[in-house]
Amino acid sequence: MSNIIITGAGQGIGFYLAEQLLIDGNRVAVLDIDVSGLEDCKRRFDGLTVFEADLRDGNAVREAVDAAAEAMGGVDIAIHNACKCTFAGEAETDLEEYRDVFEVNYFGALRLVKSVVPHMERRSGGRIIFTSSAVGVTGFANISPYSSTKGALESLAKCLRLEYERRNITFQIIHPPLTRTRSASPLPVPDAFKADPKQVGHGLAKRLRSKRFIICHSVNQKIQTMGCYLFPLKMGSLLAKLTAKAAGESEK
Numbered sequence: 295m296s297n298i299i300i301t302g303a304g305q306g307i308g309f310y311l312a313e314q315l316l317i318d319g320n321r322v323a324v325l326d327i328d329v330s331g332l333e334d335c336k337r338r339f340d341g342l343t344v345f346e347a348d349l350r351d352g353n354a355v356r357e358a359v360d361a362a363a364e365a366m367g368g369v370d371i372a373i374h375n376a377c378k379c380t381f382a383g384e385a386e387t388d389l390e391e392y393r394d395v396f397e398v399n400y401f402g403a404l405r406l407v408k409s410v411v412p413h414m415e416r417r418s419g420g421r422i423i424f425t426s427s428a429v430g431v432t433g434f435a436n437i438s439p440y441s442s443t444k445g446a447l448e449s450l451a452k453c454l455r456l457e458y459e460r461r462n463i464t465f466q467i468i469h470p471p472l473t474r475t476r477s478a479s480p481l482p483v484p485d486a487f488k489a490d491p492k493q494v495g496h497g498l499a500k501r502l503r504s505k506r507f508i509i510c511h512s513v514n515q516k517i518q519t520m521g522c523y524l525f526p527l528k529m530g531s532l533l534a535k536l537t538a539k540a541a542g543e544s545e546k
């Protein structure tokens with residue numbers, strides 16, 4: 295049994311990730327700006343604690359992490375899954391929007407790190423995991439703020455993995471596929487081309503013990519992710535063409 299903190303688990307992939315971890319007997323603390331969707335989970339699982347917190351607010355994150363650590367008796371794993379995604383071209387997106395996406399996706403992760411590391415050091419180790427995306431590797435049209443944060447998280451995880459190695463705190467990334475979530479709903483892609491969030495979240499929970507840097511919910515997703523790393527520009531172009539084709543078919 296582990297003590298696990300997850301940001302952004304009020305719905306979607308994070309919700310089902312938390313659900314499976316609770317089913318498996320772990321203690322889970324969820325930090326989210328909207329926790330209304332977790333009422334049923336709180337009734338079903340004694341091991342769940344919930345904290346309403348905005349990842350843009352460093353004090354709120356630190357207070358929630360401290361309270362979660364006290365409630366659970368420490369922190370073994372912390373997962374940054376909260377994100378904001380906008381859907382417009384660079385020319386239509388002002389600098390403030392870019393900054394806000396980074397405040398949630400990138401600096402939210404860094405705030406979690408700074409809040410949770412002291413608790414892990416007291417336990418002589420721990421694991422911190424960031425949710426990334428293929429578009430952070432390949433790029434994608436009209437979501438450059440989101441894609442840029444995911445690329446930045448990949449670099450941050452690599453740097454901190456090296457920095458904290460001697461303190462027995464490891465850093466990893468999760469690579470889910472395009473999934474039927476609220477944040478992905480504006481993409482012009484039919485739901486049939488998106489993965490089921492329950493299947494993705496539960497699959498990630500089952501593979502969370504992996505020591506590999508990249509964690510995927512399935513073997514097929516792992517293969518696709520490796521293809522993105524090997525051929526980022528080609529895969530980015532292919533994904534853009536497939537999305538445009540799918541969007542055209544959905545409009546017929």
